[in-house]
Amino acid sequence: MKVFSHSPDMRAWSRQRRQAGARIAFVPTMGFLHEGHLSLIRAARSRADVVIVSIYVNPGQFAAHEDLDAYPRDPEGDREKLRRAGCDALFEPRTLYLAEHQTWLRVEPLEGPLCGKSRPDFFRGVATVVAKLFNLVEPDIAVFGRKDFQQLRVVERMVKDLDFPVEIVGIPLVREPDGLAMSSRNARLSPDQRHRAGAIFRGLSRAEVAFQAGQREAAKLCEQVQAEIQAAGGTLDYVSLVDAETLQSVARVEGPVVMAVAALFGGVRLIDNLEFSEAP
Ligand code: AMP
Secondary structure (H helix, E strand, C coil): CEEECCHHHHHHHHHHHHHCCCCEEEEEECCCCCHHHHHHHHHHHHHCCEEEEEECCCHHHCCCCCCCCCCCCCHHHHHHHHHHCCCCEEECCCCCCCCCCCCCCCCCCCCCCCHHHHCCCHHHHHHHHHHHHHHHHCCCEEEEEHHHHHHHHHHHHHHHHCCCCCEEEEECCCECCCCCECCHHHHHCCHHHHHHCCHHHHHHHHHHHHHHCCCCEHHHHHHHHHHHHHHCCCEEEEEEEEECCCCCECCECCCEEEEEEEEEECCEEEEEEEEEECCC
16 A cells, blocks of 8 residues: 655656546545445445545644544554555645645535534535645545535535536445444543443434334424433534435425434534435
8 A cells, every 4th residue: 555645746646547547536534444434445446446545634624622632543553454445545644734825615505504503614624625635636536424414515516616527425324333423533432421422323213213103393303313312411512404405404304304413422522414305
């Protein structure tokens, strides 16, 4: 596996492979890799000749009070996992921003609801770093997880609006055995918090059961999630039923929707979602 930390080297290698006829797949991550990331890499592998993974904890998407410094890191462990997963090249830049960086992308109104409410500059950081990475790696396709559903929609929109020649692929959310969505941040939970965080998925599952039983009202479905998280001592940031394309909240399930949730356990912010749809 090639490892690049300098942007020009990464670009030169990727271009060379592309000119030799290879189809390039790219998986951007913040490292501390788990099975969710590896499922993205497998999906990339099955769709391209060359798989490039980036590991970069992007300061542009963390607010001053957020967990940039506490974000878990394991460079050696990550390299080993990537080698075993058949990754061809790792892009591990020390920084991607010039000191005088001034250009930020806004994807509006998609970035406004859900996580955008409590993290107002989060998606401008995500969109900007993804655009930079696409310009450096020049992939044919890029693979993202549906766990970060709003991020996936923001990136899809940005690619369409700015004519990036990159196909975006969204891969299903991977869960722990108790249903908790896999996340690098789970490592920051104490055993007790980790146990209690299972309430997020229990709540979503209860909402799904209610939906299967005929409930279509957003408020009633959201109540299920709220109740489980509160009973487990978590702090709900939001739970919202939104249109799967626009991410605007809906009062009733009438087409494809996403029930999206963010909750804190012991100060660790976790997100999750469940997609469901009323048959047309
Ligand atoms: P991160 O390292 O958290 O920035 O995530 C990098 C990529 O992995 C993003 O596209 C995420 O959506 C995806 N990802 C993270 N966790 C999961 C998961 N549990 N299931 C599927 N994809 C995931």
